[in-house]
Amino acid sequence: xxxxxxxxxxxxxxxxxxxxxxxxxxxxxxxxxxxxxxxxxxxxxxxxxxxxxxxxxxxxxxxxxxxxxxxxxxxxxxxxxxxxxxxxxxxxxxxxxxxxxxxxxxxxxxxxxxxx
Amino acid sequence: xxxxxxxxxxxxxxxxxxxxxxxxxxxxxxxxxxxxxxxxxxxxxxxxxxxxxxxxxxxxxxxxxxxxxxxxxxxxxxxxxxxxxxxxxxxxxxxxxxxxxxxxxxxxxxxx
Numbered sequence: 001x002x003x004x005x006x007x008x009x010x011x012x013x014x015x016x017x018x019x020x021x022x023x024x025x026x027x028x029x030x031x032x033x034x035x036x037x038x039x040x041x042x043x044x045x046x047x048x049x050x051x052x053x054x055x056x057x058x059x060x061x062x063x064x065x066x067x068x069x070x071x072x073x074x075x076x077x078x079x080x081x082x083x084x085x086x087x088x089x090x091x092x093x094x095x096x097x098x099x100x101x102x103x104x105x106x107x108x109x110x111x112x113x114x115x116x
Numbered sequence: 117x118x119x120x121x122x123x124x125x126x127x128x129x130x131x132x133x134x135x136x137x138x139x140x141x142x143x144x145x146x147x148x149x150x151x152x153x154x155x156x157x158x159x160x161x162x163x164x165x166x167x168x169x170x171x172x173x174x175x176x177x178x179x180x181x182x183x184x185x186x187x188x189x190x191x192x193x194x195x196x197x198x199x200x201x202x203x204x205x206x207x208x209x210x211x212x213x214x215x216x217x218x219x220x221x222x223x224x225x226x227x228x
Contacts, residue, residue, distance in 0.1 A: 004158070033214065042218060042220045042221065043216075043221070045216065045217070048213060048214045048215055050214075056213035056214065056215060091159065093159075095214075103214075104164075105161070105216060106161075107151075107158035107159040109156070109157060110158055
């Protein structure tokens, strides 16, 4: 596609349920990033993929959070046993890759997660 | 450490200049960025500046970098109502694992 797409755009779930958020990066982009945007914490980095491997997953807040990427393309962020503090907008970005400082990250519109 | 700070809110009149300020702590940051977020939309890269530059101009946008004080600013000339958005400054820290460290964002309100 022309840009980064994410699905669903909105997700409402009950506390304790598992959720999966999907990101489709720009075709040909080897690097993929997940960030979280919440009122209290601002924009936080979660995890970075280069191809299918994740050299930096330092931002994942707990072991309830995991992410995978398959085929060097689509990525899924999974949150198990959701808590109310997980409510946030989850943003995905992709870039050409290569750890170059000018490697522009292009962001998707985000998934708004609400945990009741 | 890695920390980026911004003021939270700025209100200007249409046609005036807007100046959004940002401070950062990683003196080894090589590139600094400005992103714009409109309501309900993702982040859009506006511009970036390399740390060996003092200034970069791109149409109505001027970025000033004071590396000694670790201070970055974004000036928008002739601000329009369509410029109303949240503006984030960001850095890639010297560890360069690719992640962006964002400030809290400055909400720019442009009054007609």
